[in-house]
Amino acid sequence: xxxxxxxxxxxxxxxxxxxxxxxxxxxxxxxxxxxxxxxxxxxxxxxxxxxxxxxxxxxxxxxxxxxxxxxxxxxxxxxxxxxxxxxxxxxxxxxxxxxxxxxxxxxxxxxxxxxxxxxxxxxxxxxxxxxxxxxxxxxxxxxxxxxxxxxxxxxxxxxxxxxxxxxxxxxxxxxxxxxxxxxxxxxxxxxxxxxxxxxxxx
Amino acid sequence: xxxxxxxxxxxxxxxxxxxxxxxxxxxxxxxxxxxxxxxxxxxxxxxxxxxxxxxxxxxxxxxxxxxxxxxxxxxxxxxxxxxxxxxxxxxxxxxxxxxxxxxxxxxxxxxxxxxxxxxxxxxxxxxxxxxxxxxxxxxxxxxxxxxxxxxxxxxxxxxxxxxxxxxxxxxxxxxxxxxxxxxxxxxxxxxxxxxxxxxxxx
DNA sequence: ATGTCATTCGAACGTTCGTTCGGTGAAAGC
DNA sequence: GCTTTCACCGAACGAACGTTCGAATGACAT
Numbered sequence: 001x002x003x004x005x006x007x008x009x010x011x012x013x014x015x016x017x018x019x020x021x022x023x024x025x026x027x028x029x030x031x032x033x034x035x036x037x038x039x040x041x042x043x044x045x046x047x048x049x050x051x052x053x054x055x056x057x058x059x060x061x062x063x064x065x066x067x068x069x070x071x072x073x074x075x076x077x078x079x080x081x082x083x084x085x086x087x088x089x090x091x092x093x094x095x096x097x098x099x100x101x102x103x104x105x106x107x108x109x110x111x112x113x114x115x116x117x118x119x120x121x122x123x124x125x126x127x128x129x130x131x132x133x134x135x136x137x138x139x140x141x142x143x144x145x146x147x148x149x150x151x152x153x154x155x156x157x158x159x160x161x162x163x164x165x166x167x168x169x170x171x172x173x174x175x176x177x178x179x180x181x182x183x184x185x186x187x188x189x190x191x192x193x194x195x196x197x198x199x200x201x202x
Numbered sequence: 203x204x205x206x207x208x209x210x211x212x213x214x215x216x217x218x219x220x221x222x223x224x225x226x227x228x229x230x231x232x233x234x235x236x237x238x239x240x241x242x243x244x245x246x247x248x249x250x251x252x253x254x255x256x257x258x259x260x261x262x263x264x265x266x267x268x269x270x271x272x273x274x275x276x277x278x279x280x281x282x283x284x285x286x287x288x289x290x291x292x293x294x295x296x297x298x299x300x301x302x303x304x305x306x307x308x309x310x311x312x313x314x315x316x317x318x319x320x321x322x323x324x325x326x327x328x329x330x331x332x333x334x335x336x337x338x339x340x341x342x343x344x345x346x347x348x349x350x351x352x353x354x355x356x357x358x359x360x361x362x363x364x365x366x367x368x369x370x371x372x373x374x375x376x377x378x379x380x381x382x383x384x385x386x387x388x389x390x391x392x393x394x395x396x397x398x399x400x401x402x403x404x
Numbered sequence: 405a406t407g408t409c410a411t412t413c414g415a416a417c418g419t420t421c422g423t424t425c426g427g428t429g430a431a432a433g434c
Numbered sequence: 435g436c437t438t439t440c441a442c443c444g445a446a447c448g449a450a451c452g453t454t455c456g457a458a459t460g461a462c463a464t
Contacts, residue, residue: 006410025313027229031452043454044412052452082393108310110367111227136392143393151375151383152392154368155361162360165312173353181353189391190338190354191284191345211441233422245424246442254422 010048013038018059022101022164026056026112056109057117063102064124067095071131081138082187088135089186090179092160097167097175104164129153139187156186212250215240220261224303224366228258228314258311259319265304266326269297273333283340284389290337291388292381294362299369299377306366331355341389358388 016038020029031052035042049055074091078084096103113121136156137149160182169175184192218240222231233254237244251257276293280286298305315323338358339351361384371377386394 003410009411025229027227030450032450041413042452043414046453047411085392139392143395145392145394147383147387147392148375151380152387154364155384155387158362158364158367159357159360162356162364165360166356173350178353181349182357185349185354185357185391187391187393189387189389189394190287190341190347190349191389192347192391193345205440208441232420234420243443244422245444248423249441249443 006048013040013045013048014055014059014062017055018101018105021056021059021109022104026105026109053113053117056105057113057121059102060106060109060113060121061124063099063106064121064128067092067103067106068124068128068131070095071128075131075135081135081142085135085139086183086187088132089156089160089183090176093163093179093182094175096160096163097169097178100164100167100169103161107161107164129157132156159186208250215242215247215250216257216261216264219257220303220307223258223261223311224306228307228311255315255319258307259315259323261304262308262311262315262323263326265301265308266323266330269294269305269308270326270330270333272297273330277333277337283337283344287337287341288385288389290334291358291362291385292378295365295381295384296377298362298365299371299380302366302369302371305363309363309366331359334358361388 013034017034020033020037024033031042031045034055035045038045049058071088071091074087075084078087110121110125111118133149133153136152139145140147140149140152163178167173167178215236219236222235222239226235233244233247236257237247240247251260273290273293276289277286280289312323312327313320335351335355338354341347342349342351342354365380369375369380
């Protein structure tokens with residue numbers, strides 16, 4: 001029941017809103033901030049969305065669906081437990097680095113939603129987490145390692161979801177290089193010798 | 203120029219406020235929430251602090267000073283680069299787990315301050331970060347590892363500072379056990395064989 | 405030309421926010 | 435005994451918030 005131009009305009013609004021939410025945070029951002037950022041009147045915004053919280057929900061829901069689909073696709077190409085986990089890591093980190101605003105909003109505003117919308121997003125989160133926990137569990141079985149797959153999965157998510165606090169995708173370290181380093185670091189630890197790829201010296 | 207009973211009352215207020223900030227977030231928390239939580243009138247609160255933001259600042263500043271001092275003390279006992287880094291990790295994780303409210307507020311509300319107060323906290327953050335980067339750098343030198351100490355330090359902070367999202371200090375895994383697992387995981391990776399300590403089977 | 409519908413707007417509404425004002429009662433100082 | 439100081443409060447203030455209202459605009463079908 002929605003028309004194409006309507007959807008395109010909504011998409012623009014969501015993209016702009018994600019940037020503002022990422023920069024200022026959800027709660028400090030006012031509808032007047034979004035009005036300014038989108039070049040639209042306050043009332044005009046309400047033609048596209050029923051309220052501020054729905055904007056946050058739409059940003060999180062779309063982003064999460066994409067990251068889950070991408071991860072499933074990446075993992076499906078794996079040839080071993082180790083390989084599948086490394087592919088998951090590389091996909092998540094690279095996706096994060098390439099969609100910093102949306103992923104920051106997803107990570108940082110995880111509890112800014114309420115009610116059904118919060119429950120919806122939490123369901124996606126659980127699905128994604130179980131996906132990773134399956135992988136860490138398989139890897140540990142293969143290596144007879146005695147970590148807890150549950151703890152390992154959360155530790156890895158922490159490592160990866162923290163990057164919005166410091167990483168600059170336009171800096172000297174491109175997203176794929178960051179992803180590779182994270183994969184090596186998590187699989188083999190800080191004390192392991194050089195990763196298999198050539199040195200990144202420069 | 204402050205009296206002892208005044209300071210004690212302020213300490214109570216800060217402890218209560220930290221819990222509320224941790225539970226609801228800084229911005230959604232209203233002064234009326236804090237009034238209710240402390241059992242004090244709205245105006246009464248302002249007898250102890252000049253404003254809401256100062257509460258956040260005091261919580262973050264005190265907590266950060268404590269964590270920095272504790273880390274310096276823990277690291278000083280180390281006998282090698284590896285040992286010092288492991289001690290840093292164990293201290294940070296255990297401290298985090300034992301002061302979840304304050305550390306969550308420190309991690310999650312890192313950019314909720316403004317102006318001079320923000321600059322103050324950021325200075326402490328830089329000091330703490332450089333402390334860890336020195337350690338990851340030393341460890342990598344010793345092992346001729348080819349990771350980036352900068353990236354490794356941020357990855358580790360992410361791993362550790364994420365725990366407020368999932369860890370329950372009163373659950374089956376006590377803070378020290380969590381700290382030990384994190385240390386092993388970061389030093390040797392997920393694929394490493396069992397850690398040197400006895401198995402935690404059960 | 406007329407009616408319809410999507411799109412957009414300026415202006416306002418009611419609420420809630422952080423903060424302040426003017427005060428009260430009790431203890432402390434002299 | 436009078437005053438000062440401290441700890442605290444009920445009530446209110448002005449500002450800012452999310453949201454809504456009623457109307458204007460333009461495109462397009464009839």
